Amino acid sequence: MPEGSLKSNLDLVNECDCFPYIQVSPSAYLSAVSTLYHLRCSTHAQPEVTLGYLLPSVALTLQNIPGWEVSSSDADPRTITLVHGEDEPSRSAIVAATTSAMKATGHFKVLEKWRNELYPVVSPDRTLLFSIERSASPLFGIVSHGVHMTCYTRSKQADGKDDYKIWVARRARSKQTYGGMLDNAVAGGTATGEVFFESIIRESAEEASLSPDLVRTKAKPCGTVSYFYIRDRRAGGETGLMQPEVQFLYDLELDDSVVPKPSDDEVEGFFLWSIEEVQESMRRGEWKPNCAIVMLDWLVRHGILTAENEPKYSEIVSRIHRRLEFPSL
Amino acid sequence: MPEGSLKSNLDLVNECDCFPYIQVSPSAYLSAVSTLYHLRCSTHAQPEVTLGYLLPSVALTLQNIPGWEVSSSDADPRTITLVHGEDEPSRSAIVAATTSAMKATGHFKVLEKWRNELYPVVSPDRTLLFSIERSASPLFGIVSHGVHMTCYTRSKQADGKDDYKIWVARRARSKQTYGGMLDNAVAGGTATGEVFFESIIRESAEEASLSPDLVRTKAKPCGTVSYFYIRDRRAGGETGLMQPEVQFLYDLELDDSVVPKPSDDEVEGFFLWSIEEVQESMRRGEWKPNCAIVMLDWLVRHGILTAENEPKYSEIVSRIHRRLEFPSL
Numbered sequence: 001m002p003e004g005s006l007k008s009n010l011d012l013v014n015e016c017d018c019f020p021y022i023q024v025s026p027s028a029y030l031s032a033v034s035t036l037y038h039l040r041c042s043t044h045a046q047p048e049v050t051l052g053y054l055l056p057s058v059a060l061t062l063q064n065i066p067g068w069e070v071s072s073s074d075a076d077p078r079t080i081t082l083v084h085g086e087d088e089p090s091r092s093a094i095v096a097a098t099t100s101a102m103k104a105t106g107h108f109k110v111l112e113k114w115r116n117e118l119y120p121v122v123s124p125d126r127t128l129l130f131s132i133e134r135s136a137s138p139l140f141g142i143v144s145h146g147v148h149m150t151c152y153t154r155s156k157q158a159d160g161k162d163d164y165k166i167w168v169a170r171r172a173r174s175k176q177t178y179g180g181m182l183d184n185a186v187a188g189g190t191a192t193g194e195v196f197f198e199s200i201i202r203e204s205a206e207e208a209s210l211s212p213d214l215v216r217t218k219a220k221p222c223g224t225v226s227y228f229y230i231r232d233r234r235a236g237g238e239t240g241l242m243q244p245e246v247q248f249l250y251d252l253e254l255d256d257s258v259v260p261k262p263s264d265d266e267v268e269g270f271f272l273w274s275i276e277e278v279q280e281s282m283r284r285g286e287w288k289p290n291c292a293i294v295m296l297d298w299l300v301r302h303g304i305l306t307a308e309n310e311p312k313y314s315e316i317v318s319r320i321h322r323r324l325e326f327p328s329l
Numbered sequence: 330m331p332e333g334s335l336k337s338n339l340d341l342v343n344e345c346d347c348f349p350y351i352q353v354s355p356s357a358y359l360s361a362v363s364t365l366y367h368l369r370c371s372t373h374a375q376p377e378v379t380l381g382y383l384l385p386s387v388a389l390t391l392q393n394i395p396g397w398e399v400s401s402s403d404a405d406p407r408t409i410t411l412v413h414g415e416d417e418p419s420r421s422a423i424v425a426a427t428t429s430a431m432k433a434t435g436h437f438k439v440l441e442k443w444r445n446e447l448y449p450v451v452s453p454d455r456t457l458l459f460s461i462e463r464s465a466s467p468l469f470g471i472v473s474h475g476v477h478m479t480c481y482t483r484s485k486q487a488d489g490k491d492d493y494k495i496w497v498a499r500r501a502r503s504k505q506t507y508g509g510m511l512d513n514a515v516a517g518g519t520a521t522g523e524v525f526f527e528s529i530i531r532e533s534a535e536e537a538s539l540s541p542d543l544v545r546t547k548a549k550p551c552g553t554v555s556y557f558y559i560r561d562r563r564a565g566g567e568t569g570l571m572q573p574e575v576q577f578l579y580d581l582e583l584d585d586s587v588v589p590k591p592s593d594d595e596v597e598g599f600f601l602w603s604i605e606e607v608q609e610s611m612r613r614g615e616w617k618p619n620c621a622i623v624m625l626d627w628l629v630r631h632g633i634l635t636a637e638n639e640p641k642y643s644e645i646v647s648r649i650h651r652r653l654e655f656p657s658l
Contacts (some may be wrong), residue, residue, distance in 0.1 A: 021652060022351050022352055023351055023352075023652065023653075023654035024652070024654060126640065159546075160546060160547075161546075195637060196636045196637070197635070197636070197637055217488070217489060217490075218489075220631075220632035221629075221632045221635040221636065222629070222630050222631075222632060223629045223630060223646050224636075224642065224643045224646045224647070226643065226646075226647055246643050248636050248642075248643070251632075300550075300551070300552045301551050301552060301630055302549075302551075303549035303550045303551060306526070306550040307525045307526070307550065307553075307577050307658075308524060308525070308526055311455065313553070313577075314553045314555065314575050314577070314657060314658065315652075317552050317553045317555075317650055318553070318555055318650045318651060318652040318653070319652060320650075321646055321647045321649075321650035322647060322652070323350060323352065323353070323644075323647040323648060323651070323652075324352075324647070325352035325353060328643060329636075329643065
């Protein structure tokens with residue numbers, strides 16, 4: 001592969017955190033936002049809070065759907081507001097009817113992968129406003145939440161430094177989203193009401209055949225990454241949909257005796273790679289974009305990426321912990 | 330101390346990262362920024378980039394100083410521009426003459442603690458534009474850089490979990506800035522041209538009597554924290570000055586045999602505290618504000634603060650890794 005096509009660490013960040021920053025690129029930000037519809041909910045204490053961004057092509061399909069009010073296209077900002085439903089269950093019922101109607105039209109490709117899994121949409125004080133079908137969340141541009149765990153082994157080198165190897169998962173090539181790309185050992189979305197730590201325990205068993213006891217005792221929470229992703233072709237379905245995300249991170253240091261194994265057909269296999277192999281595969285662009293971000297955070301926390309070997313060190317650290325403009329958990 | 334006066338972790342973040350966010354509080358941000366002067370430099374490739382914010386009371390004193398151009402107060406934005414100096418040394422010479430003249434007036438209290446230490450001001454591509462005397466940096470509102478290291482011991486509990494104790498420094502009560510408050514074991518500002526890792530090695534010897542060999546082999550870089558601080562009374566000198574900062578972080582796990590010791594009169598003493606003692610002292614507000622932020626990052630990275638025990642977990646993580654609107658290293 002020619003040198004020119006290798007990705008820098010900042011390239012990897014730019015692919016995942018691609019929505020412009022108002023404080024750095026005000027004109028790019030304002031021109032992006034001025035075309036988008038702001039999702040709001042008028043039946044709670046802070047009706048002026050924006051919960052996500054919708055493309056006009058999505059917002060305009062909601063114009064005649066009961067429960068919603070769409071502002072005229074010259075409003076500033078353009079808004080789409082959930083105006084009915086006095087409490088969470090009634091709001092969630094309206095949203096469920098809406099997403100089902102959207103699916104029935106066959107108009108939205110992302111809804112063909114209907115998940116029957118509900119994602120939470122919260123107010124700034126983290127109260128659940130309503131839930132929404134997972135596959136519809138990028139259509140509404142709301143913050144989605146998930147868990148990612150890095151599994152690794154550690155031994156001491158002759159000079160006393162830690163020598164790490166990382167368990168890397170390769171996604172099944174048949175998978176519609178990011179098929180064949182590299183992934184963190186365990187990762188998954190977190191549904192309404194789910195406790196993050198329980199979510200990582202469940203996913204660890206489902207995806208990597210790791211025992212719940214092992215994960216409960218040994219998995220260490222170690223922060224979050226957050227970024228504002230805009231979906232591309234590899235995500236499947238419509239491109240250009242907004243997907244701001246917060247991922248809750250865990251580290252799991254494993255003995256040589258523990259080997260993650262696929263337990264469904266989502267993962268092709270697990271490989272124990274050196275840091276150099278991991279970084280080379282990142283440079284070659286083999287990682288699912290948000291999983292590369294999780295790896296970058298791991299490499300920073302474990303002293304492998306440093307201010308001395310990565311010129312964009314502090315920019316990378318701040319970019320992968322983006323403060324999103326929408327409420328989240 | 331009454332329950333009501335204890336500080337939450339988010340309170341600690343709010344005390345250190347106090348400049349408003351445009352994406353969350355646009356009106357608070359815009360009203361703050363509209364009163365400030367934007368520091369610029371017209372003699373490099375990106376003259377439109379703002380390098381820091383000055384209070385009007387500071388900017389207006391530069392009106393008749395050679396090398397500077399101050400826009401009229403109804404300009405949008407108000408600017409103060411370094412218009413002379415075709416290269417770094419000549420710009421730095423103008424800035425040095427300016428800060429010396431400011432000191433000579435006796436008008437600025439922060440300049441009474443003149444440090445004879447130069448801080449870098451960089452362009453977006455991290456090229457050094459000019460250096461500025463450390464004590465003057467908050468007058469110009471530029472990003473300052475530093476290093477902080479957390480020293481700790483680790484032993485295994487009966488249940489296999491890590492039991493940490495943290496070396497906490499108490500600042501000398503006689504110190505004008507944050508006297509008597511708690512501090513990270515090692516911390517210091519990084520001067521123009523200094524390598525961050527060398528900076529932490531030097532400070533470790535100066536402040537905690539830790540051997541350079543030990544720090545060079547065992548100190549582990551583990552990320553940055555960044556925040557936008559507004560100076561209060563405890564910082565000494567004028568209040569309301571803007572101090573955006575990036576701190577490069579290191580962890581140093583110590584054996585029981587190594588004991589940090591003060592080697593100057595800046596530190597009253599070092600204390601090996603349990604996590605509970607550290608967290609209680611944080612709640613009581615005993616920590617220097619930015620050192621509390623460094624501790625929060627440590628507590629997150631080591632799995633002590635979690636999504637389950639800290640409701641504001643993801644907000645705290647993103648807030649302490651703020652993407653600043655000014656260029657930095």
